[in-house]
Amino acid sequence: MIEITQLTKHFAQHTAVDNLSFSVKPGEVLGFLGPNGAGKSTTMKMLTGFLAPTSGSASILGFDIQKDTLKAQQQIGYLPEGAPCYGDMTVRSFLEFIAEIRGFKGVEKRARVTKAVTQVELETVLEQSIETLSKGFKRRVGLAQAILHDPKVLILDEPTDGLDPNQKHQVRKLIQSLAHDKIVIISTHILEEVSAVCTRAVVIAHGKLLADGTPLALESRSRYHQAVTLVAEEPLDKDALAALPGVAGVEENALEHSLSILAKPGEVIFAQVNALIAERGWKVRELNVERGRLDEVFRSLTRGESV
Amino acid sequence: MTKLPVIFKRELASYFATPLAYVFILIFLVLSGVFTFYLGGFFESGQASLAPFFNFHPWLYLFLVPAIAMRLWAEERKSGTIELLMTLPITRFDAVTGKFLAAWVFAGLALLLTFPMIITVNYLGEPDNGAIITGYIGSWLLAGAYLAIGSCMSALAKNQVIAFILTVSVCFLFIVSGFPMVLDGFSAWAPQWMIDAVASLSFLSRFDAISKGVIDLRDLLYFLTLIAAWLAATAVVIDLKKAD
Structure with missing residues (x-):
């Protein structure tokens, strides 16, 4: 369970996230929707402990992200926006680094890396340095590091941004296959993605929650519902x-x-x-x-x- | 369980993943040779001592060490990997210290590669090898202090060049704070204790003492406290600036 309570973030002059409250249950794939600058990424950064909220709180499986940061972060697999990775490392050494940070050693470490690599199909580029990879591969390296420790909570910031249609399809398949017992939050502005993978959609703009429901319920608010x-x-x-x-x-x-x-x-x-x-x-x-x-x-x- | 060794290992390996490490070591060795033999008058002094070698280290480091330190955090911020690093389950302490130690060990490695100096001076005469060892310790501590300052400046600036310039400037202030030209500026108006305080901040007097073979606990503490203080400042700056 993720509980977000009155989460607010002010930057200098403007309010990026404004009194946001909702909760997410295991098994839900929550699509986080909103125009650019709506506060999606800022919310995710607060959920993962990168940014401290101005006020309000968020708890991940009972661990408060501000007070119990490390324990909360252990539960989370996070793909930051743009999938940043250490470019000078090879895919293998990068994933092994992440595995070690996640506390895996020896045989288990290698098994975890191999499994994540298979899940996102990175076998062919394992020994290449990350900076030489195409955008699609880089995104998949980012996904691999997020799912490596089989986290109960997956937070993915625009996981399919910049991918070609085949890669998008593949990533959605992966998210669906991982989703059944996890909490998944993905942010996107691609609406077809919401219908394709999400069980629930939350729309925000200017940091405020505008709508929260299943994609079907959201569609039924359309003028074109039953047209x-x-x-x-x-x-x-x-x-x-x-x-x-x-x-x-x-x-x-x-x-x-x-x-x-x-x-x-x-x-x-x-x-x-x-x-x-x-x-x-x-x-x-x-x-x-x-x-x-x-x-x-x-x-x-x-x-x-x-x- | 601490993840410091994992951070340390990745960071140290990253120096050698690019030509940076090799270029740095090469330049360091060449310049320290040039300084010792030409500017320091190693042969002309007629003494079996590495003083001509160590004397130039504060100045040599002034430009070389900030070059290692500038990428510590600026690069993470520029490439966005800081968001990845800071959302992994590691403490601020592990991240800051692990990165610093990797840079420090790397600097130590470059320093150790000057061992032909020791062989040369032992071949030519009978130097005080104890003083040489303390000289190396002092030089390494000095590099550590520069690096800790550089770590903080690198966290402050997103741009590596700016981080470099800031580091050089702050280190320079720490070098010259014991010089008469700086102290004269204070002596006209400041009370004696303040002049002493400014003078005691200087790297040079501390480093000179250690490199001459005198290890004073206060000098060791000075360097270690300085390093700890700048690393603590790094952690604070990262928290303030990471999202910019």
Whole structure:
């Protein structure tokens, strides 16, 4: 369990994190969302004991990060933003250094390093110095050091930033495979990632908590939740669609030649729309019911706050 | 359990991972030879002693030691690895001391490689080898004091060049604080105890005593206290500046 209580951080003039409180349970993969400068990294830096909060507290599995720093840090695997590593070391010597810091020796140390290396597929670059590696490999070295001691808490700051789609997929797979009994917190501004790996999403902007729920619940806050989007071969009677019960409005998307029929909150309009199409005999090429658009929810949440 | 040895080992290895270590050792050996034989007049003095060798160490170190010290923390801050290091379960003490000791041992290694001096002077005459040993101890302590100052300056500056310049400046102040030109500036207005205090801060008088073969406990304590104080200051500065 991670408990964050009224965590606040002031820098000189501005407030990076403002009275943030939430808790995370084992088994949860928490997606930490927010625009750049929202306070995601600052929160993570306080959770891992790098920064001291101005006020408030955070505890990791019962260890207060300010008072019991070392014990709390032992529970955490942390990938800082940008995955900094000692560039002049080889991948192997770097991971062995981390293993020794984590208290492993001899056979166990080698076994831990080998396991982490296998998990993130670093076998081919083991003897190369880290500064010669590509961005994707460097990120994976950072991940390897974070998971090496099989921590109960994984805190990953933008783990897939700068990776290509294959590498992103791979990292998400890895996070999912590790997640079942752990607490995982990942920060990201890639929204598809939240739907792909997270069981819970927390949105912050200007250091304040704006939303907290499952990705599905977040999607359902979208205007497009339960909307029916269709592509037809002929112009449709928009007024007739708008007049259907439960319909909040009709939006035309010029670029895709599609129409989105928005539902009123709590209404399901698919049946009505479908019946009207059958009645009028419209030729419809594509039709789907939307779950909601995360990016739209994200925008309306964070922009409303920043203006 | 202390993780100091792990930090120490990584740090020491990192000196040899780049050409830095070899370049430093080479320059140190060449310059100490030049200073001893040309400027120090080793042969002309006609004495079997390494005084011409040790006399120049405070000045030689003034530019060479800050070059080792400047990367200690500035590099960690610049590359962001300080965030990794400070979120690993290690104490501030282990990190600061481990890094310092690695630099100090490295400086000691460079110093030990001047052993041909000892062979030469023993071949040519019958020197006081006890004084030579205390000379080496004094020189190593002096390097340690420079390094501790450099460690703190390196934590203060994100830029290694600035760390270097700051270290040279502060070390220079510690060298010249016993000089008449500095003390004269105080003697006009300051009470005697303050002049004595400033004079007693000087590296030179302490180092001279040790390198002549006189080991006074107070001089040893002076260097060790100075090192401890600057390392403590390093820890404080790191906490203040690490996130900048």
